[in-house]
Amino acid sequence: MALLEIRNLHLAMRSFEGEAHVLNGIDLKVDTGEIWGVVGETGCGKSLTGLSISRLVPTPPARYLAGEILFEGRDLLAASEAEMRALRGRRIGMIFQDPTTNLNPVFRIGDQMVDVALHAGHADPAVLGLDRRASGRARRKAARALAVRMLERVGIPDAARRVDDYPHQFSGGMRQRVLIAMALIGKPDLLIADEPTTALDVSVQAQILRLIHDLVVEDGLTVVMITHNLGVVAQLCTHVAVMYAGNIVEAGPVRPVFKNPGHPYTRALMAAVPTAGTKRGELAGLPGIVPSLFKPPPGCRFATRCAHATAACDLGAPAMRELSPGHSVACVLAGEI
Amino acid sequence: MSAAVETGPRNALSSRWQNWRRGAYRFRQSTLSIVGLVIVALLIAVALVGPYVVPHPEHVAGGVSTAMRFRPPSAQFWFGTNELGQDVFSLVVAGSRISLLAGLAVVVIAAIFGTLIGAVAGYFGRWVDEALMRFTDLMLTLPSLILAMAIAAALGPGIGNMVFAIAMSWWPGFARLVRGEVMAKKEEVFVQAARALGAGAPRILMRHILPNVISPIIVKMSLDMGFAILTVASLGFVGIGVKPPTPEWGSLLSLARGYMPDYWWTAIFPGMAIFLAVFGFNLLGDGLRDVLDPKARR
């Protein structure tokens, strides 16, 4: 059984202009120990996919039209809020993009970490190294010791003292380390990282990526890493999923996908590997317009920008086809171009 | 957003129109704003025609009928009669015009005065700004109701004096608002251009800057209306400002205090009138702010 399996996930988002069909049948199967990179242009639905796994997309305005998200075989979309909470922080950890806004500014970092640790310890006392009968005070003490240990692990010098500092007393890179420590303090099995380095200085990005890599390897974590950067995927990930306008258009192990990309969009992405001048999420040299998600065309959503588009592309959404074991592509021309 | 990509860049005019439509949509969505609009419209209608159609216009003019003192509310006297036998309904209806006009006058005078100070401070900057704003801040520290009472009492009774007195404690808010807006507008290209062409300060202020800051001023005026009416009634209630035959709501209420609890109707109806008027304007102002300031929306 896969650790995480997303099947045919459809999500609609209400706004002033109407309801947009932002996720259009996402399929993704993540096995224990795999490190998935999810790439795609801005607005294609990467974050919503990631948030859906922890069921953090607010409904309304969002609405799940169809599909299921299986975590160890259990459908999370059908789970109760209490069940979800038992998973969050304990089984599923999350890291977000901007470390300056993701730490509560008026609390000491230790405060926030201790609360997460206590929560995880409540779901599973082994996290704190205690048994069920431990007193509240003992738990708190263990949680704090754990927080200090985690800070040391993510490379915060003088952690025992800094645990009582406020977020503004840390640099951006250090704050992201704190957030990583916080996400991992409950010893999760699955880590979802939504562009964890995008907001950081270039010089710090590599350090943080290396840190994530080391921790993941040490703990045998399964990871879903959302990013714009194919270079990151190539270095860090075992698998990659390419998203376009609410669909996964190509997925599989990194090597075959990069070596032999089957979807024209994947090729375009790879041709446009960002240089210093390109803006975040911008795809250089690919003309055309992304179709409106309010009235999506019935056929392939990439057809409007595709150099190879034919009449066949407008007939219906292309199904996923396997090019090689585990490597599948949603394009009618897959394997022919 | 993908939809925007498809339609391409819109021009400024149509996006402003779009914003306006969105605002109107939100306003219509909000029941409370509509209720406010209805109350205010009714109030204005009553203030316009009320004094001509009240059942006892002679009471409004100060006439008394001692034979009919303290009648409880009935079909003949909807709101009962007071200690002088006057029809409370007629008085309350007639009072609407006074309250509305006085409230409006307070806001207008305060806006003019505040705009003057704020514009001069914002435009000339430096020590002029420093001096005027220190002065404005000091004025804000003074208790405005006591200040208004003191000025009104010194000027002597009369609605005009009262309105002036309240306005004198009301302008600092406008001054601050206008100063900020003027300072922002002063740096804009069209103002710089006018200055380069040799236009003088009064001309630049009147022709180029003030027309562009008028809308926040009007918004603040509409937001302040409710509280201006409330302040007018407050002064009437403490007995400073209007002389008794004037059917001002606050002073009606103040006179009625002495006849509680037995003749409660003499107090309840003027009080309700104040409350409704202020509530209506506040509901409306709240809705307007939502429309005009999407940031504060939610």
Add this chain to the structure above:
Amino acid sequence: MLIYTVRRLLLLIPVLVGLSLLVFTISHLLPGDPVKLAAGPQATQAEIQSLARELGTDRPLPAQYWSYATGLVKGDWGQSVLTRRPVWDDLKIYLPATLELVIAAMVLAVAIGLPAGLVSAVYANRWPDYLSRTLSLAAISMPRFFLGLLLQLAFAMWLLWLPLGGRFPIIDEPPPFVTGFLTIDALVAGDLGAFATALKHLALPAAAMCLSPLATITRMMRASTLEVLQQDYVLTERALGLSQRLILFKYVFKNALSATLTVIGLYVGWLLGGTVLVETVFDWPGIGLYATKAIVTQDFMPVMGVTLAIGVVFILSNLVVDLAYGLLNPRVRYE
């Protein structure tokens, strides 16, 4: 922080000089001759002149201001031309009465308004939120003097549960003066009966007074909670499994409170200036009634004294709020 407080207190001096100058100027710009009024309608010109000499109002204005300002420092805030009592002595009696009322009202308003705003934000755009928003707007629009009358009518005239007005029964001996706050003085004296009596007298005026700050605090707290709920760190806290209750009452509350605090500070000053209305309704012997009497008789010294006193309390309460803001917000540095 101590240094910061001292510096803020020192900064008060120019403000107070400005305030006293402003008050002095306004009172002399206004028409009306208090000396003439005090001397009475039958007074001869000679009598008026001798009274003016006695009160020092025949001297040039700068000299008058100078002696007024130096007097302020020495605790001589002038005297009433009508009662001939020193303003300072009167303020010592009346200001605590008003402060007791204002503080009681603010405590009520804060205690109810903060949770109400928080809940309103959580239920944003559902019925508890609509209810609380409508009620708050109604409460803000409610004239305090009318509300006071209604409360009197209900609780003091019909139900007879609470006294109609005043601070303490005239026939009873109030607890000995310590702070001037009757409730506290009664507790200091260990007199629970007097405490209950004082509290009963306080109940209605405080209720009438707390409604509009309560509503404003609710609205402000609602707005800032909504703002905070949008923040990324709230999503992180949820993503890591913290309970809704912990997030709301610990993590969101502290952030939203620091934004609401400013309003609380402003309201203290606003209430002080507006106590006139409630004091009139409930015959509460505070600075509002005192000022009204003086205003009606154009007795300027007490009015100036009251205005200055309110200004000082207002500035001080803002200082307290700023300090509290620093306690809530670690990013604020006192330098």
